[in-house]
Amino acid sequence: MSTLSLTLKPGLHRPIDMSAVKPSAVSGLSPYAIGNLELGSGATAVKLGDVFDVTGEPGDTVKIVGQSGYLDYVGAGLDSGTITVEGSVGNYAATAMKGGRLDIRGNAGAYLAALMTGGLVTVKGNAGDFVGGTRPGDRFGMQGGIVVIDGNAGNRVGERMRRGTIVVKGSIGAAAGSRMAGGTIWTETGFGEGPGPMLRRGTLIGPKVERFLPSFSDCGRHDLNVLRIISKHLAETLGPLAPKPLPDMVRRYAGDLASLGKGEILITTA
Amino acid sequence: MSGGTMEVNGVRIDDTFAEAFGMSGLGLVITADTPKWAMISAQTMTGFGTSVIGCGAECGIDRVLDPSETPDGRPGVRVLMFGFSPDALVPQLRNRVGQCVLTSPGSACFNGLDSKTKMGLASGPRFFGDGWQTAKKLGRRRFWRVPVMDGEFVIEDKCGVTTEAVGGGNLLILGRDRAGLLETTEAAVAAIAKVDDVITPFPGGIVRSGSKVGSKYKGAIASTNDAFCPVLKGAVKSECDPDTIAVLEIVIDGLTSQSVAQAMTAGLKAVTDMGASRGVTRVSAGNYGGKLGQHHYHLKDLLA
Numbered sequence: 123m124s125t126l127s128l129t130l131k132p133g134l135h136r137p138i139d140m141s142a143v144k145p146s147a148v149s150g151l152s153p154y155a156i157g158n159l160e161l162g163s164g165a166t167a168v169k170l171g172d173v174f175d176v177t178g179e180p181g182d183t184v185k186i187v188g189q190s191g192y193l194d195y196v197g198a199g200l201d202s203g204t205i206t207v208e209g210s211v212g213n214y215a216a217t218a219m220k221g222g223r224l225d226i227r228g229n230a231g232a233y234l235a236a237l238m239t240g241g242l243v244t245v246k247g248n249a250g251d252f253v254g255g256t257r258p259g260d261r262f263g264m265q266g267g268i269v270v271i272d273g274n275a276g277n278r279v280g281e282r283m284r285r286g287t288i289v290v291k292g293s294i295g296a297a298a299g300s301r302m303a304g305g306t307i308w309t310e311t312g313f314g315e316g317p318g319p320m321l322r323r324g325t326l327i328g329p330k331v332e333r334f335l336p337s338f339s340d341c342g343r344h345d346l347n348v349l350r351i352i353s354k355h356l357a358e359t360l361g362p363l364a365p366k367p368l369p370d371m372v373r374r375y376a377g378d379l380a381s382l383g384k385g386e387i388l389i390t391t392a
Numbered sequence: 393m394s395g396g397t398m399e400v401n402g403v404r405i406d407d408t409f410a411e412a413f414g415m416s417g418l419g420l421v422i423t424a425d426t427p428k429w430a431m432i433s434a435q436t437m438t439g440f441g442t443s444v445i446g447c448g449a450e451c452g453i454d455r456v457l458d459p460s461e462t463p464d465g466r467p468g469v470r471v472l473m474f475g476f477s478p479d480a481l482v483p484q485l486r487n488r489v490g491q492c493v494l495t496s497p498g499s500a501c502f503n504g505l506d507s508k509t510k511m512g513l514a515s516g517p518r519f520f521g522d523g524w525q526t527a528k529k530l531g532r533r534r535f536w537r538v539p540v541m542d543g544e545f546v547i548e549d550k551c552g553v554t555t556e557a558v559g560g561g562n563l564l565i566l567g568r569d570r571a572g573l574l575e576t577t578e579a580a581v582a583a584i585a586k587v588d589d590v591i592t593p594f595p596g597g598i599v600r601s602g603s604k605v606g607s608k609y610k611g612a613i614a615s616t617n618d619a620f621c622p623v624l625k626g627a628v629k630s631e632c633d634p635d636t637i638a639v640l641e642i643v644i645d646g647l648t649s650q651s652v653a654q655a656m657t658a659g660l661k662a663v664t665d666m667g668a669s670r671g672v673t674r675v676s677a678g679n680y681g682g683k684l685g686q687h688h689y690h691l692k693d694l695l696a
Contacts, residue, residue, distance in 0.1 A: 266529075285529050306528070323526055347500055347546045348528055348537050350464040355530040384526055 124181030126156070128174035130188025130209075137212055138162055138173060140186075141195040145203025145222070148180040156180065189228050197224035200241060213250070216243045217257075219267065232276065233257070238286065239266040244363060248273035251295065254288050254305070255281035262303060264288070268356075270363050277314070280307045283324065287356065289365050299326045302385065306352060310365055313387075321378040321385035327368065329391040338377035338387060345370050346388070398692065402668030403675060405691050410562045410656065411679035412687040415450075415474045416481055417557030417647045418511070419504030419589075421457060422493055423468040431456070433496035434469035437488045441473070442594045443643075445603075445614055449484040450474040450559060450645050452591025454504075463502050463533075464546070470504045472591045474645045478511055478553045486516035489547070494520060494538070500546040503533075505647065507552030514547045554647055558687050561590075561644035561652035562678045563659050564602065564620060568635040569671025574598070576663055576672045577640045583662035589651040590644055602641040602678060617678070633673060641678065649687050657694045664695075 126148055139162035148156055157171025170176070178185075182203040186196065189209025197205045198217040210228030218237040225244045232250035235243050236257060249271045254264035255278060263282040274292035283305045293311040302324040309328040316335045317326050327349075353367040372388040397404045422437065424430040434453050441451025450473070457468035473488075475481040493501045494517050503513065514536045518525045521538040527549065528535050534549035563580065567573030581597030584590060592598075607615035618624050619631040620639045632639065642659055646652035663675055677691055 287530070304527070304529075325528070344543060346537075346544055347464050347466075348535060348544065350466065351535060351546065352528070352530060354463065354465050359531065384524070 124179035125183040125185050126176070126180040127178040127185045127187060128170070128176055130174055130186070130190060130193075131172075134173060134190050134192050136166070137192045137194045138166075138168055139195045139198075140193050140211075141198035141217075143170070143184060143186075144197065144200045144205065145180070145182045145184055146201055148184065149182070149203075151180055191231060194231070196226070197222075197243070200224060210247065216241075216269075219243065221267075229273070230271075234271075235264055235267070235269045235288075237262075238264045238269070241267045242360075243267070243269045245269075245271045245273070248292070249275045249290075251276035251278055252281050253279040253290075254283045254286065254307075255279075256283075264305065268359065270360060274311075275309075280305065280324070280326075283307070287352075289356070289360075291365065294328070296332075299324060299385070308352075308365060318378050318385060318387055320381045322382040323384045325385070326387045327372075327390065328387075330389065331387065334375065334387075335378065337380040338375040339379055341374040341376050341386075343371050343373050346372060346374070349388070397674075398695070400664040400667075400695065403664050403672055405660070405664075405695060406674065406676040407690075407692055408677050409679055409682070409688045409690040410560070410677035411682060411685035412558045412560035412562070412649075412652060412689065413685045414555070414687070415444075415476065415557045415559035415645065416478045416553055416555050417472060417474045417505075417645070418481060418485070418551050418553045419454065419647065420471050420473070420489075420493075420513070420551060421462055421468050421502040421504040422471060423457075423462045423464055423466040423500045423502070424496065425466065425498040427456065427467040429496065429498055430467045430469045433493050433499045434471050436496065437492035438471050438473075438593075439492070441488075442599070444475060444480075444559070448475070449481060449488075450591070450593040451484075451488070452593045452645070454591060455585075455588065463535075463548075464500055466500070472504075472589070472645070472647065474557055474559050474591075474593075478509070478555065481553065482511065482515075485511070485513065485551075489513065490517045490520070493517075494540070494545050494547075497542055502535075502548045503551035505552035505554065507554050509553050509555070510550040511553045512549070513551040514549050517545070517547055520545075556649075557645065557647050558649045558652045559645040560685060561646065561656050561687070561689055563642045563644075563656060563663070564639055564676040564678055565642070565663060565672060566620075566633065566636045566639050566674040566676065567670075567672045568637055570638045572670030573638050573640055573672055576666045576670050577642065579666055580642055580659035580662040583658040584642065584644060584655045587651060587655040587658050589648060590646040590655040592642055592644055592655075594641075594643055597642060599641045599643055600638075602639070605680065605684075620676075631676065635673060652687070653689055653694065656689050656691075660691065660694050
């Protein structure tokens with residue numbers, strides 16, 4: 123298993139589009155061709171070799187060393203293999219990712235895993251707003267795969283999300299699951315204000331909510347078998363990254379009743 | 393060995409073969425809060441599933457599952473269903489799951505067979521939710537949650553189906569003592585139950601009314617196997633011995649030909665291990681001259 127290492131040179135002062143860097147795209151390229159890969163397009167494009175020191179052999183793993191909030195679209199469109207980032211990244215990491223694995227050992231900016239359809243994303247630090255979200259003009263956000271964030275996540279996590287699972291070990295900001303059509307968002311610490319605005323379907327799981335929207339209705343405490351299935355699936359898929367198994371009983375709030383109303387917020391401590 | 397038979401522990405083994413047919417098969421995992429209720433659900437769902445001739449499908453319990461083997465970590469039972477084709481299994485699956493699993497307290501129903509070919513499992517039962525059903529997709533598997541009076545009925549969207557299944561593996565066990573014959577045949581069924589991917593769909597795994605193809609009566613596609621009816625041995629060309637007073641048959645369906653062969657081997661071994669002590673005299677097998685079924689299981693090969 124060979125690894126291509128990209129070490130960030132000092133002096134990066136504007137965002138660059140890293141979507142060209144993925145194992146399937148660099149595999150088989152010569153060091154010269156890799157150094158000449160264009161990051162971005164048009165007048166703002168830069169050559170990879172101007173921004174990174176390139177070492178190692180291209181294969182099924184790409185390792186990015188160095189952190190910069192200017193590294194946008196890291197792992198965007200990733201279809202196979204692994205990208206590891208020893209540091210933080212900018213916005214749109216794992217956008218439209220289809221498969222493989224992206225490990226970010228620092229923080230991630232906004233729109234992490236937007237439009238993602240498959241694969242696994244892990245973030246050691248915090249993530250910004252719109253995790254698993256959508257972009258203007260797209261009907262749905264995240265549609266598959268798993269995102270695990272060790273730290274906290276920002277506002278509107280799961281915006282228009284349709285499928286897949288987002289696990290946040292820390293807390294999630296305001297309006298999580300806004301306009302969500304399906305999928306699961308699970309925080310081990312708690313949701314901020316008003317989760318689930320216009321939630322159609324989908325499941326938000328957490329120990330507490332800062333303030334419920336009035337359009338969510340208490341359905342009482344329940345023993346939901348599907349939670350056992352989710353817990354077991356995540357334990358088998360994520361191994362040590364998996365969150366703690368859910369308790370047998372949760373309190374179910376149905377909503378958003380101002381919308382389709384087939385979604386739910388499940389409170390694990392009530 | 394003498395003539396066309398060989399003898400093991402005083403039990404003669406005919407030099408003949410069981411003739412079996414290609415079928416379609418599927419597996420389901422039924423879980424519940426307790427092993428008792430998983431079994432009740434499985435037994436109800438597989439009831440009246442002895443023969444495709446009159447039941448539409450041949451169904452049975454393959455094995456009890458440990459909670460670690462089920463998708464929801466609860467006690468479970470794996471059941472198998474066999475039919476002439478995947479299409480023939482569709483209404484059987486819908487009705488049996490809808491009437492017997494959905495209705496059973498605390499139950500859930502999952503795919504129990506890895507296969508590239510899939511068929512709808514929740515296609516009918518999920519609509520019981522009357523619009524309140526929701527789906528949860530985890531990895532490549534989709535689960536439906538149907539609100540019911542004791543919580544939610546969870547059912548997987550699709551289940552695997554194979555067209556490589558085999559139906560009609562069989563052993564015919566002849567005896568001169570009815571109680572001893574039944575006891576020996578029960579031991580054979582118990583040995584077969586330990587083989588994975590097979591069922592013995594008749595009552596207690598045993599059929600006492602083995603059939604032949606056709607009948608003197610119009611409209612009946614099968615009738616009594618007169619050659620193995622001891623009470624007719626003076627009246628027809630009989631396969632019974634002078635001392636035969638009863639014959640019991642074990643019919644075996646399996647997801648693969650190999651599993652059927654393994655099951656027949658296990659059954660045959662159980663019979664010969666008990667030997668003639670309980671009144672069993674002979675083991676034979678049912679066939680149609682080898683012209684109808686694609687799968688032939690020669691008893692002497694199974695003994696080897």
